[in-house]
Amino acid sequence: MTNRSAVDTIKGYFYQFDLTIKKILELKEDGESIIIEGIEDIDVKSTDEDTAIQCKYYAKSEYNHSVIAKPIRLMLTHFKESISSSLPAINYYLYGYFKRGQDKLTLPLDVQQLKERFLIYRKDNERYELHNILDLTDQELETFLKQLTININADDYDTQLTDIHNSFTAKFKCSLFQAEHYYYNNALQVIKRLATSNSIEDRTITKKEFLDEIDKSQLLFNEWFHIYKERKEINKSYRDEYFSTLNVSPFERFFLIEVDPSSYTRSYLKELLFIISNKWSKLSQRERNSYCPYVYIHKLDYSELIQLKGELITEQFRVIDGFDFSGASFNVNSVLQTATYHNNIKLKILNSLDDLILSLESSTKTREIYQFYLEEEYFDYNSAAVKHIKIPVEEIKDIKEII
DNA sequence: CTTCTGCCGTGTTGCTTCCC
DNA sequence: GGGAAGCAACACGGCAGAAG
Known part of the structure; x- marks a missing residue:
């Protein structure tokens, strides 16, 4: 049982890599880009708007408000920073997979629910109200809710992966085998390089750059592909x-x-x-x-x-x-x-x-x-x-x- | 629902080594 | 001998599952 959590953690990482690949493929224009580990796990910069995506993969646990409360509070903190320094507004997207319990959350949220479920929390027997700490009005929380999307019915790991393989077969007109062993393998290689880079610029890639880079006959030895398979x-x-x-x-x-x-x-x-x-x-x-x-x-x-x-x-x-x-x-x-x-x-x-x-x-x-x-x-x-x-x-x- | 656990990556610290 | 570079040990925080 010693490496139990390691396996699950790795699966969680791969889920996030796969989501990244999926988001790049979903970009409409060649020049649009994504950033890995920018504000959130993945930042999508399209021509008309920016979205910060937080990705959660809980293969074996049930949905609870507390599980996504922390990321939401982080997003609200970022929201507060951006309005106080008058930065352009961005959208927040929380994308999560859970085994069950999704029905506990009814959408859309109103300000009262947002406060009760996510912003009021206890730590070390102290009660905190984040909206008061950040000094946000109900009006501002309303704006935040408009910019926030929560999707706790994300695809499971295998569905998402199959989805990506299918996108590759359609885009490059190739077999499923090639989609997996060439394009997906190369895509992992690119994502790996981005994710392990230090500067924001090096963690950014446009759709065109990504597609050009994975569409090569050269297939490099890729340890991530070997973990995955x-x-x-x-x-x-x-x-x-x-x-x-x-x-x-x-x-x-x-x-x-x-x-x-x-x-x-x-x-x-x-x-x-x-x-x-x-x-x-x-x-x-x-x-x-x-x-x-x-x-x-x-x-x-x-x-x-x-x-x-x-x-x-x-x-x-x-x-x-x-x-x-x-x-x-x-x-x-x-x-x-x-x-x-x-x-x-x-x-x-x-x-x-x-x-x-x-x-x-x-x-x-x-x-x-x-x-x-x-x-x-x-x-x-x-x-x-x-x-x-x-x-x-x-x-x-x-x-x-x-x- | 909260706290605990094992695992991993990363950043810090303080020491050694090397070169001028 | 002094300063820079390199390195190992350590602590810390984030993650997801499991226990309480």
């Missing part, structure tokens, strides 16, 4: 999306794998190569279109690559790399030769990105690139004819779970 689930959804076709077509598949030199072990990589070869080649005698996959290993030491290939050959696992004899230069036709039952080529290893590009350009078959990267993408191949899937992973182990 367990690594295993992420791997499974990648697997379901890209690697679960039953009838594997005889395409030229290029697997790009990045190793982390600090944690590299040869046996682990070899195991992965065996898995790739096994799953993505067809070399039976009766197969008319036999084939095997290509592999390029990023950041692997050159001498280590030679030793690795040597070991594979010793173990009767036939690999080719386009170099036919000692001293030869890279022969693209050699590496492109069809793998068959008879020549028993199980894997084609490309030694460099240059060899990879040459092979991609010279092949006339259907080509697919699967790039697995740790922190940053390392290969771009812009061709409408070639499917290029980029998948961020944390370690080689993840690739095994995905393919």
Whole structure:
């Protein structure tokens, strides 16, 4: 039970991030903006008005006046400050999710109810009346009520999240998978950067800036996305999306794998190569279109690559790399030769990105690139004819779970 | 309905280390 | 030796749920 509250607190945070994303998407004009943690949790600056939004997520508790009383008093305090220094009026929006008890609050509020339920409170056995402390007239409280919106029937966590995913599919004309793994993931990345910035300017973003920033093929490693979704689930959804076709077509598949030199072990990589070869080649005698996959290993030491290939050959696992004899230069036709039952080529290893590009350009078959990267993408191949899937992973182990 | 609890992030304080 | 920079320990406050 030690981390019980932590999990719920994190869910509360995510609820707030999601609401932020939702509010940005709801902005009408490209130039309108939001501020994270400005006056309240989220401040919306649209052309005609400003709204300070306070967000509460109580997954397991019941609504009570006292729960939202504090935020309302904070809002009233801000209201008082803004009228006494004659700042422009802003709207206040209290957005909350509760398990039950919403019927305790009847809207709209009148001044008397506002005082009784929210402004009169006790602390350390002392009775306080905030409207008197702040010296506000009933007329002013009336104005405050006009600027205040309370919504305690907010969407629950999952509904709100599904909502956002759907907005992304509509806006970017993409699949639900892409909405979640690309746009939502990138959106979290942007929100995270804003939320952890110090200055108000850095916590501000316009709708246009936001949309431009999340609409990139580059997908960065994002620890928040990994909190939101367990690594295993992420791997499974990648697997379901890209690697679960039953009838594997005889395409030229290029697997790009990045190793982390600090944690590299040869046996682990070899195991992965065996898995790739096994799953993505067809070399039976009766197969008319036999084939095997290509592999390029990023950041692997050159001498280590030679030793690795040597070991594979010793173990009767036939690999080719386009170099036919000692001293030869890279022969693209050699590496492109069809793998068959008879020549028993199980894997084609490309030694460099240059060899990879040459092979991609010279092949006339259907080509697919699967790039697995740790922190940053390392290969771009812009061709409408070639499917290029980029998948961020944390370690080689993840690739095994995905393919 | 209020108070308590565990957790987290942040700000403060006072000390050490480093460089001039 | 003095001042600036860095760092660890600590306290504090906010959060949501649970207990009282």
